[in-house]
Every structure is written in C-alpha cells, then in structure tokens.
Amino acid sequence: MNKSLLDVLDRQRRSPPPVWLMRQAGRYLPEYQAIREKAGDFLKLCFTPELAAEVTLQPVRRFGFDAAILFSDILVVPHALGQKVWFAPGEGPRLDPISDRRGLTRLQAELDHGVLAPVYQTIAAVKPELPGNVAFLGFCGAPWTVASYMIAGCGTPDQQPARLFAYRDPQPFAGLIDTLVAASAAYLIRQLHAGVDAVQIFDTWAGILPAAEFQQWCIDPVRRIVAMVREAIPDAKVIGFPRGIGSGLLRYVEEVPVDAVGLDWTVDPVFARDQIQRRLPVQGNLDPLALVAGGTPLDQAVDCILEIFSERPFIFNLGHGILPQTPIAHVEQMLRRVRG
C-alpha cells in the first residue's frame, strides 16, 4: 500500500490529501490521559517504549490518520546533552536555565544516545504495528527553539532571555547552536535508521527574531541539519515547520532544502499557494481554535484550505498543535470534510 503522505513528499498530488495533526497524541484523547496517568511523569512516558508506542498509535487507531508521529518532546535533546529537564504539572516544560556562558560549559559536547535509546526502541515498537498506508514521522526541535528553552528554562511570551544572550554573547551562543545542529542531525539520523519514514523539524520560536538573527539562528542551522542528515541518508525526507515567520517563508524555502514546509495558522493560504506551494509541497494550516469551535466555522475553515491548496501537493494539518480542550467530535467532523 502506498503511504499517501510520502507520495506528497515526493511531489505527487493526492486527493483527498493525507491528513494528520500536530500533537495528535495528546491530552484531548481520554485514552492518552489514561496512559499519562499511569506513567505519572511526562518524561517517563516519553522514555518508556511500550507506553510511548501505545500513545503514538492511539490517534491512528481512533481516527485513521495518514501519519503517526513519534510521541516524544523536543526537550529530550537538551536532556541527552546533560541539562536537567522536567515537566511541572500544568505548567509546561522546565529546565535548569543557562543564564550565562559559564552555564554552557556544563553541557556535554555530544548527544548521549544511551539516554535516547528508549526513543529508538519506541520507534522499533511502533513500526510493525502501523498499517501499510500510514507514514511514520520522527521529529526534533530546531536549534533556535531548543536553545531558547535551554536559556530561559521555560517558555516565555517572546523568549527574551535567549535573544538577549545572543546579542550579548554571540560567540558562546553560536557554540550552543553548533552543538544543537550536530546533536539534532545525529538524533534525526538515528530516528530514521530506527524506522521513521520522514522527520519534521519544529522551529516554534522562529517568528520572534529580526531578519538578520532569523537568518543566523534559524535558516543557517536548519539548512546544516538537513545537509548532515542527507549526507548520512541521501533520500531522507524532511518537513520544516518554522512557525510565525510570515514573509520569511520565502527565504526559508529558498535556502533550506526541505521536502515540504508546514504553515502555521496565520499564514495567508493565497500567499502560500502562490509563493510557496509552487516550489514545494505545503502542510497545514487549520487554526486549532477552529477545531475547538466546530460547527459551521470549522467547515468553512476546512473548505477554504482545501480549495486553495488542492491543486498541488498538500498535506492537511493544523497550523499548530491540537489544543487539549478540542472535542473529539470536531476532529471527526474535520476528517469527514477533508476526506469527502
């Protein structure tokens, strides 16, 4: 059976388009909540292969999505570089913040693949369980986004600590980015060897940088990661997801040789069709709140996206992760609409 998502990454148009949702293994699912409770700690869930495999498979079983995405977190990379990472209940991720250049010296130079072994075992456990038409995606965070959490120790409204660190100490900051480039590439290569069909690079915080810093800390590092992955695995498929970068998308797709680019929900689909999708397949970009709202607004939003992107290779997705308060009935409504 063909995996329609991989066909799209090969620049073939598929109708209906393949569909999956960012964070599809998540809190909106009661079966996820049950496993999450059983695991207790979030990181423990990520690092227990049988549980992580189960939550990876749950949304595919329930909804028949065209892709499964590895259940994990972008912060397992700093964790495997020796930085303390934990998840405070209801508060999001926390890390022991790196407040100055001295803090950087506490990091390991290379990823400890022993720490990440359970991730690779999860991939091996999921792989044989997936239907033949379902693509399997791995992922990592982009260096800028991961670095911004490593420095702040948490998410902030506009990641000021990392931006200020980069202005004040550009050389040490560039060293951190270099470490993350090498670590991310090594991590993605291992994921691909373990069995994922393609990988997505999440640059959640790409959109808060001025143009020069966006070039330096987002475009260049992600381009280097893609090059390193392709040096090891020449036909590796990569989806980029630089959130909130607006007109910067033009530069991103010109300079980063991804196979597809994810569009956040604020990207104008007409702009994206005319300026981006002519170059490469796009993925997106339903507003996660339209999925929470349901009803007519959801149908209208889905129709608008389908109409605009259907002429060329396209993957239907949200423009950001699914929200915990999303009713399951709305996911079903959306799927019926997409699949016709």
Added chain:
Amino acid sequence: MNKSLLDVLDRQRRSPPPVWLMRQAGRYLPEYQAIREKAGDFLKLCFTPELAAEVTLQPVRRFGFDAAILFSDILVVPHALGQKVWFAPGEGPRLDPISDRRGLTRLQAELDHGVLAPVYQTIAAVKPELPGNVAFLGFCGAPWTVASYMIAGCGTPDQQPARLFAYRDPQPFAGLIDTLVAASAAYLIRQLHAGVDAVQIFDTWAGILPAAEFQQWCIDPVRRIVAMVREAIPDAKVIGFPRGIGSGLLRYVEEVPVDAVGLDWTVDPVFARDQIQRRLPVQGNLDPLALVAGGTPLDQAVDCILEIFSERPFIFNLGHGILPQTPIAHVEQMLRRVRG
C-alpha cells in the same frame, strides 16, 4: 520650523530620519517613575491632565525626539464604553471580561466623551509646550486588539478567548467591532481637534489571526476608521501599526489608506523596502532587545535599518514598545547613531 515627521508622512524623505520610540514615556525613565508614584494608579495618571502632559513631555525634553506621543492607554476606549478597566501593579491591564453575548449588552453604544475629557485636556496642555519641530501624535487601539482585551479581561499568549468568541458568535462579535470602529473614529477625531498632528492605530494582536479573520476583524475595521476620520478631517494623517502580520502587510497597505505603516521588529527590512516602502513611508523597526543589549549589536542593528530604509521616506522607531529595563545610555547611543 518644519516638523520632520510630518514631512515624512507627506512622502518627503528626511535625512537624518525623524525618530521617536513607542512607549517613550515609560518606566525606563526615572522622571516617569517619580510621577507614576505620585499619581498612584495608572489610569489616574492617564486621566490627570497636568501629570499626563508632564510625562508626555519628559522624553522629548530629555532626548529631543522628533515626536511626542500622548500618554494614555488603548483601554481608555472600553473604559469610556462603560467596561470596568484597572491596572494591577506589575500585572498589566485587567478588565471585567465579556464572556458571552450577554456581556456585550452591558456596554454603551457610544463613547462617553465626558470620561475622555481629561485626555483632550492633556492634548491641549501639551501642545503649547512642544518645540515647533516636534510632531504630536495621538493614538488608539485597533478594534480587534481592543476587543481581544475586552473579552479576555487581560492579555494572554494568543488571545484565544476573543478568537473563540468570534468563531462561535460571529454576529455579536461583529457588533462589538462595529461599536469599536465608531468609538475609535470619534476618539481620534476629537484628539485631532484637540491638537495632535497625526494619529497612530495600534493593532498589537493583528498577527494571531488566520487570513480570513485578519481581513474581517483587522483590515476592514481599520479601513473604516480611517475613512470616518478623513470624512471629518480630510487631511488627517494616520499611521497604522499592525504587529506581527508578516506577509499580511502587503494586503494591509493595499487596502488601508494609511499615510505610513509601522513595522514590528520581525519584519525583514529588505522585504519591507522592496514591497512596502515603495508604496508608502514606513516606520520602525529596531528590536527593543537590541536597545536593551546596547554596544556593538545595537550599532549594527541601527546601521542595518538606516542603510536599508534611507533611500525613501522613513521614520526611525522601535519595532515594539521600549522595554522597562532599557538603559538610558543606550537610547542616547542609538540617537547619536541615527543622527550621525
């Protein structure tokens, strides 16, 4: 004496460019802190003409900026529509949230200009004190941004409450936007009659909407405000500042007949020069964190902006409000660099 900022709004290039800073009357100034303490409450400061006039003038006196901007807040409009507004110390604005369509019925249909009289008195008090070459700016919040605070009752990471309200109850929400369009236009007209030379419309939260909603809740309402202001005052000068809209800037400047557009710090200056500044004057867009950082990164960021925007009409500014932790010496460094 010519006001160089008004020359730029008349599409004349000025060298050096006029310069002012968003939130230039603010917490980074010790003389502001002293008055703020004296006033006690933030809204009381906004509504006490002699104090509001004093803080409006302070940054012009200290730095010789080319514009003064009225010291006030975008939330005085909901306040004058009958919604309770207050400022919790260290927490930002708070409003009695409008959680459903019934909440909307508690609002007045029209602005109470009696409540806003101290604002107009502040303008009258500032006007004669300004040097002849200094432009005087009034402002208001754009309807979408103001509505998003009215519904949430506070700032949130991505103003979900208002976005969800608009999906679920589009008609009542459109009614709120209509009320704010009329109120904002009336408010700006009064400010112009009271003595400001030009007005700026701040759409801080324009960047979190999908394209269709951006058109409906940002572009169309602001276009209507500009039309209403120009109907009353045909030569009224208006600066638009739609923050974070990326490629949506193209649509904004095509559809909203502003005299200049403010660019936030994430807008690529090369894109803005080629796509925006060819149509109309631009204002911006130094990263407020570069001003906090100072030193070489600040000089480089200033030089980059000057080099790219100097060929056409341009107003130097930040790409968002000045941050409270900004050292005064860095503002002086920036001014020396801009003025050469």
